[in-house]
Amino acid sequence: MTAWRTEGGSAIDRSRPLRFSFDGREVEGFAGDTVASALLAGGISVLGRSFKYHRPRGLWGAGVEEPNALVDIAGGMPNTRATQALAADGMAVRSVNAEPSAQKDRHAFLDAFSRFIPAAFYYKTFMFPDWHLFEPRIRQMAGLGTLDAAAQGPAFAEQVNHHCDVLVVGAGPAGLLAARKALRAGKRVVLCDDGRQAGGSLLFRAATIEGKTGSEWAADMAAELAGGGALVLAGTTAFGIYDHHLAGLNQKGGDGAPDRLWRIRAGSIVLATGAIERPLPFGNNDLPGIMSAEAALVYLRRFGVAAGRKVVVATNNGLAYETAEALAAAGADVTVVDYRADAPPPAGVRVLAGRTILSASGRGAVHAVRLSDGSVLEADAVLASGGFTPTVHLYCQAQGKLDWRDDILAFVPGRPVEGVTVVGAAAGDFGLPAELAERAGRALGIVAAWPEPGTRERVWIDLQNDVTAKDVELAVRENFVSVEHLKRYTTLGMATDQGKTSNVNGLALMAELTGRRIPEVGTTTYRPPFTPVPFACFAGARSGTRMSPLRRLPLEKQHRADGAVFRDYGGWLRPAYYGAGPADTRIQAEARAAREGVALFDGSPLGKIEVIGPDAAGFLDFIYYNTMSTLPPGRCRYGFILTEGGNVYDDGVLVRLDENRFVVSCSSSHVAGVHALLEEWRQDHFDRRRIFIHNATAEMATLTVTGPRARALMEAVGFDIPLDDAALPHMAVAASTFEGIAVRIARISFTGDRSYEISVPADRAAALWARLRREGEAFGATLLGLEALMILRAEKGYIVIGKDTDGTSRPMDFGLTAPLQRKKAEFIGRRSLITEDATRADRRQFVGLEAVDGKGVLPTGAHGIAREGRGVRSAGYVTSSYFSPALQKPIALGLIERGLSRMGDIIELQHLREIRRARIISACAFDEEGSRLHA
Structure with missing residues (x-):
């Protein structure tokens, strides 16, 4: 390919040159260039290597349809389409699936063995002796681009929820017209397009609308829409349509800004998504230099790059002639190979009518094509147009069904979908809308040019996934004749391409092989996203504390002043313990002091x-x-x-x-x-x-007074209600006041000692805490962190959800069976408690564990083991384990198989290859009769 810069180029600014590197080679371009257009202008024909056979691949398209030119851009942009990435000064771009470069790939030898690695060869080859022997290397070779783990991605991506009356997807002529009609009817309109500028085909195809050129009319229309209150989103791809007219939009960021996710709920949706040009099937049709005819027109008129000097335009329709005429006018030597016998020759272009291309030849790039009449044409660029496939992905996502049209040889939207309208090329109308066209455009006039079975040379159906006509034939021979099976057996239409350029040719070949018509073969299911969306876009602002906001106590300032050491507990920043010194020493001291006297604890995060x-x-x-x-x-x-x-x-x-x-x-x-x-x-x-x-959790703080001297401290504070067992027994609640503010006092204990939980408005918590601290000095009150509290509750056998339970724990595993037997009212989960699994005798049950081997505290997470023959299996595990300062010995809790019926049994526990021994005992190791609740 000998592409060169021409005059013009509406998308580029020649006064602003730039340079970047591709595989270490310097490339020049201009502001407005895409990576693809700059590489094309620089004469770089090999942009990557194919996924499976590592064949050299060049540009095919100019937009989202590009199957070959995927590149890694330094800074965290792997597998980016070169056709959609704007070139920037100083950027570093590397080809994917190639080592060390696309031009010289050390894995290119794989293509010589292609006959031994056809479709689905993985399934057949690596079964013996064991798939796992081959899996690591295969996974290492899989994929295309490489994620730069050191690259710092965007800190967050904005997400926007929006409502409108009409969402128009696509800002080509049909989309602009639909948006104008809706706006003039008083509707709230959103118009989006994946291009950086409104206009669609008007930006590169000749047109005169309302006395203006197509591009001028498009610019004026975009300005009119924006000025009239419509939201116009350029560089924004609608990637999915979901229930109730919810559309997902990915807006590309610029100048290092992250992408933005739009969630738009529309009253109705207009799809003006255009159509994608199909490749022509002939031998070696994947060589670099073989390009979409429409893409070549885009590069010529938008970026001022001619695809070649000796050009063959191969077409089965009339729309490719504009490309041929434009390149000829730019100075290229152009020959049109028209598959139609009755094609009218345009002025100034050589036309070979009624002939087809049988194969292309060249080493690393196309050099010539062989025609059906036996002649050979030299060429440094072959521009192919096999017809156009309406972009119906979003319509199908909205549950639309497709019909086949023989006049355009394509699937088009069929039955109406409520609230969704398809217009323009997406509906199979490839000319300008009737109310805009001032003269008739060139007719499509298409003839069939489908892949033929049994060809000797390789005809590529899916360029991205290296699927050939022979692969489709193999699938049919092995009875994979459903279109969904064909997709999975051969990978046809998978990956980021999603069949944009490959599906119809593949369906046509399967139809020929199975004696069916193309519509009888059907299509695969179109699923979002239409194009890849960065994970950061879906994550939005949910990173770091935005992902899991750290919640803070109203009394954090006071706790810090008291020397608290904070840790994250369930998303709350809470005191783990207080004071300097070794953590274990401080925690043990707090637990001991709470049992012997009185302690103060901030339980504000408890739900209210x-x-x-x-x-x-x-x-x-x-x-x-x-x-x-x-x-x-x-x-x-x-x-x-x-x-x-x-x-x-x-x-x-x-x-x-x-x-x-x-x-x-x-x-x-x-x-x-x-x-x-x-x-x-x-x-x-x-x-x-x-x-x-x-x-009301955030409105109220909860301060706890616990321990044998808790009542005395509460009375010293001076609440206006009696606090004895008769007036306020355990598990009772009463209203009181503190300094004229209503508070709620409950006799609830998570320590096993007499306790009072005081719920106070959060803005008065500091005053109450200060009063409790001041009055507590006379009683030797200690501050209790969460770690010491965990010891106190474990001594009593009180559970912590998520620590002493897992995703299979049921109430009966904790000995609570009465509600299931006696409760008459329906409750959540009732039917699940009488299933075979719920009533198994060998369920893991909540028990206490007492170490009997003299080796100290049992490791949390240690597995109880059951020996079966020569092996062992897990029979439960330790959920909580501490040294108890009150009992002066280790205590532990666990979930052990049949634990409640095995009291006194000695079991073995295994942790990091060490065997420990413990006795199963009651979960409550301290004050089992509960007398301290009333002390």
């Missing part, structure tokens, strides 16, 4: 979700495994919330404030999930007018 209304009690019966409607006002009850699969999702205390008002106190890390679950079931299963849900 209010459920209010006349049907609240029945609603909570449905939500909880336990019966909650019998709970008297002013009392609390512990319970489980299950999934529909019967597994434990959360636990916590339910507080009943009055007849129709409850507070769900759920686990700190599950507040959002429990709130969503409550709202989901309220909406789907209950009368929303009789139940109301309010998440």
Whole structure:
């Protein structure tokens, strides 16, 4: 290929030259060039290597249809279409699937063995002796580009939700006209196009509209639309249509900015997505220098690059003649090989009518073509036009069905889809809309030029996936005659190409081989995305703290002043322990002090979700495994919330404030999930007018006073209610005040000692904490971090969801069987609790574990093992393990097979190849009778 720069080029600015590198070679270009147009102008014909055989490949297209020219751009842009990446000064571009370069690839020898590696050879070749022997090397060779792990991607990508009356996809003539009609009708309009400039085919095909050139009219139309209030999104690809007219749009960033994701909900959608030119099937039709005729016209008129000096334009239709005439006018020697016998010859161009190309020849690039009459034409560029395939991907995603049109030899939208209209070339109308055309354009006048079975030379059907006509023939011989089977057996139409250039030729060949018509063969399923979308675009702003926002306590400042060491617990930044020194020493000291005197703990993250209304009690019966409607006002009850699969999702205390008002106190890390679950079931299963849900977790802080001297400290603070067991027994709640502010005091304990949980408005928490600290000095009050709290609760055998449970844990595994046997009301997960799996005798059950080998604390995560013959298997594992300062010995909790029926048994545990021994005991290792709750 001897491409060269010509005069003109509407997309480039010749006053702003630039340079970048490709495979280490310097390339010159201009602002506005794509990587592809600059490489073409620089005479670089080999841009990559094919996926399977590593054959040299050059440019085919000029836009999203490009199957060959995928490149890696330094800075975190792997597998980028060179046709869609703007060239930038100083950028480093490398070819993909080639070592060390596209021009000289050390794996090019694979093509010599192509006869031994046809379609599906992996399935047949690597079965013996074991696939796993070959898998590592095959995976290493798979893929195209290479992700630069060191490259820093964008910190975030913006995501925008938008509503409009009409979304128009495609800013070619049909799309611009549709947008103008909608805007003038008073509609809210969004117009998007994957090009950087509105106009579509008007930017490179000759047209006169309303007295202006096509490009001038398109620019004026875009300005009129934007000025009239329409949202015009250039460089934006509609990659998917989803339920209820939701469209996903990927807007390309510029100057290093990340892409933007648009989620647009439209009243109606107009698809003006155009059509894609098909390759012509002939031998060696994948050689560099063989290009789409329309793409060559784009490069000539948009970028000022002629594809070659001795050019053959091969076509089975009339639309390719504009390319031939334009290149001839630019100074190229052009010959048209027209498959149609009655083609009218245009002035100034040599036409060979009624002939076809049988094969191309050349080493590394096309040098000549052999025609059906036996003649040979020298050529440094072959521009092929095998007809046009309407871009119906989005229409099919919207559940549209296709019809076949013999006059254009293509699939077009069939039955109407509510709210979706297809116009222009996407609907099979390749000329200007009737109301815009001032003169008739060149007719398509197409004749069939499908792949023929049995050709000796390789005819490439899918350029991206290295699928040849012989591969399709092999699939048919092996009875893979369904189009979906053909796709998977040969990889035809897979990867980023998604059949844009290959599908129809492949379908036509299968139809010929199986004695069917093309529409009888059908098409594969079109799925989003239409073109690849960066992961960062889908992730949006969800990175770092944007992905998982770190939640902070109202009293963080006070805790820091007290020397707290913070850690992340379920997304909350909370004190792990207080003070300087070794962490284990401080944690043990806090736990010991809490058992011996009184401790203060900040439990503000605990859920405080209010459920209010006349049907609240029945609603909570449905939500909880336990019966909650019998709970008297002013009392609390512990319970489980299950999934529909019967597994434990959360636990916590339910507080009943009055007849129709409850507070769900759920686990700190599950507040959002429990709130969503409550709202989901309220909406789907209950009368929303009789139940109301309010998440007050962030509004209220919860401060806990726990330990044998807790009551004395509470009384010293001076609350206006009695705090003895008669007035406020364990698992009771009462209203009080602190400095004139209403507070709620509950006798709930997560330590096993007498405890009071005080819920106070978050903005008054600091004052209450200061008062508790001041009054606590007389009682030797200690500050309790979360790590010491975990020891205290483990001594009592209290579970932590997600730590002492897993995704299979059910209430019966914790010895809680009564609700299932006695509860009459329906509840979430009930039916799942009576399945064969739920009632297995060998389920893992929650128990205590006492180390009996004198080796200290059992490792958390150590597996209980069951010996079977010469092997072992896991029979459960240790969920929590600590040294207890109150008991002066190690304690542990675990989920062990049949644990509740094996009390006293000695089991073996394995951790990092070390064998430990432990006795199964009750989960409660401290104060099993519960007397300290009332001390």
